[in-house]
Amino acid sequence: MSEVTTPSEEVRGWDALARAAANRGDSSESLDEIRQLLSFELAGAPYAVPVERVREIVRMRPVTPVPRMPEEVRGVISLRGEMIELIDLRRRLSLGSIEPDRRTRIIVIKADDDEVVGLLVDAVREVLRVSDEAIQPATGSDTGAVSELCKFRDEFVSMIELDRVLSLDV
């Protein structure tokens, strides 16, 4: 029981994605809890984070490396004057790092303390609306970064455990 937005690389704004998801007919849904997820790509595989934790999606921009930070942190970016740490999600999940290209995006995630943090991903895909039925626990995640899988279109999407991924403090 999962639905999908029109796959489109050209959807620019986050607003458009969200609106597209919101406009889908609610009447046909069952009474199950519906979750909205933002899916994205890392090393060719699909991952997702809950939509309500996403503040915005921006393109790659200059990154200032910060000495003494763990290697998962690429550095600091300036987002309209805010200084935000950029976490390389590939490195965080031990998937190896790549050079950013034109598909590379930064997902700006709301952390629990009013702050935000950037997650560097290979590409952003789409917003999924899934019911609880489509979700099952993930087993054997080395990093603890993926706790659940979500099945759609015969594919398993790994759902990122944000609080785990964002705990980097030493």
Next chain:
Amino acid sequence: MATRDSRSRSGRKADQEFVSEAEEILERMREDYADLDDQRAAGGDVDPDLINRMFRSAHSLKALAGMFGLESIQDLAHHLEDILDGLRLGRVPMDSPCVGLIDEAIHTFANLLESVGNEEALAAFNEPVEDLASRIAASAKAAAESGDELQSLDIDEALLRALTEYEEHRLRENIRRGRHIMLVGSTFEIMSFDEGLSELSDAIRAIGEVLSTLPAPGETPESQIRFSLLVASDLDLMELTAALDFPDADVQSVREGAATADVAPAPSKVEPAPQTPASSEQESLRSISETVRVDIRKLDELMNLVGELVIQRASIGEIAARLISQHESAQVGVELSKIHKSLDRKLKGIQSAVLEVRMVPMRQVFDKVSRVVRALRRDLQKDVRLEVSGADTELDKLIVEELVDPLMHIVRNAIDHGIEAVDERVAAGKDAQGCIEINAFQRGNHVVIAVRDDGKGIDRSALFAKAESLGLVSADTELSDREILNLVFSPGLSTQSEVSETSGRGVGMDVVRENVMALGGAVEVESISGRGTTISMTLPITLAIIQSLIVVVGEHRFAIPINSVHETLLIDTSEIQRSEGREILNLRGDALLLRSLSDEFELGVLRDSEKQFAVIVGVGEQRIGLLVDRLDGQQDTVIKPIQGPVKNVRGFAGATELGDQDAVLVVDISSLVDDTLSRKESA
């Protein structure tokens, strides 16, 4: 920039905020009450402004307590407000016993404030507060009911009813002072009545007080209007009529005053009639909004906006320069450049105005300290006096807030461990009473706050022994006197309270240093055995917008706050000497420790030129030289905290935006200087 998380509990912060605000108000009330008492004792007029001010204070206190949900304080303030409102409006006479209750209420407030944050202690006050409140209410009621002298006036009741409460009060007050009350009537041409009326009012004010100005009923031609002025004066009917050189005015007596022979008219002391608003309700609403309380975060936002404007201004300057350099656009460039200059001036104006708003005098903090000293004097049974100077020195509000704890700590240590017992002092030939001096003064872009005691000073050998037993130093370590003294800031020393008994210092000094360093400041200690100890904190005046020097190492750019930069030198690498693996520069005869930023931050940038820039930095007395490849000018910078999971990366105070989307790290000089000086050998 952040202070230690464990220390910032929002509840305590809120309580502290309340207490500091409330104490300020209470302090003002104490002063005003003292003046009120003096004026009553002298038997003279009590300045109505004084009462108004106290009323406003009580009102502010009530509102503040309400905001923080402190009911007992709110309730008491409400009753106090009642008395003062009664006094203000003349319902309660100045000689009423309930005036004495004001003093009692102020004392009770002080006790309540000390218990804020402690529910039990606050609850213990419930009964005495209720008791006081009911006495106030009873007293105010009794006073208000005692006789109505207005009945004795020979005046139209409709006119009396038209008086505002304040005007009525002034009327009663003047009756009580035994003045003559008169009604001055005059008819004016409608076209020009305001001129005529103000001439008449001015003439009367020279010899009395205009209590109220009212349009008067009566037969007048259509083009005219008649006014009645209710007047109080030391002159009687005849004298006033004679003195008032106003042919059209008629004067009638409303009430005969007391004998006036020896009372000379004193126009300057006479209360001018207030600008009467439509009702007293409005008046009291208006008078309270004398100041505006602003959330410091809103000021931060404003500051950030100003900061961004300042940065954008720079790019306008660059565009202007580019236009000027090209022949065909030179004229436009010159015009743009003019606008840029004017914009520059105005921005600087806004910037300093916003900064100004954030600045508060140290006085608030010093007042708190003096209360702590009084309490400690009692608890520790030490005879100590506190001398404060430089209380008007101003600092950024945020810094002042963060400064309270460290300062308290230092003062507490000084009393507890610095100042000796009386017999010990006398035996040493010292004044029996110990003295703690706090001195605040501005030095360049910093404010220095020095706490000096005339106690026994720091016992170096005990301090060294303790540090040795904790494994901080080994017995054969050779330390300079300064290095030994700096051991008081070692974390290990602070955790064990018995250390303080032997070393004389050390409890929590590491926390003090950490807090001050988080603000971009430094702490230094000087001590003369047997004579006393001075602890000085050097702090930046503001954290908001600062000038930074941009330095370049390889491809990396860093910002160094200019108030930490003492000078910059272009040096030849052959001038650099080595000692134990550390690099040293001979700076006019003094050995200056050098530290390469590339090494410090492990940037892996090799020195590719014989020339390096040494940026001499330091806070307080300590200096080091930072080696960088190039200098890239000065910039106005707004330091922003870095958001994200990795907190408090040592060596950086935050980041700032330079140009479009370009984040530049701001170096935290305090921690860098510290690390460099404490590093025994280079990595």
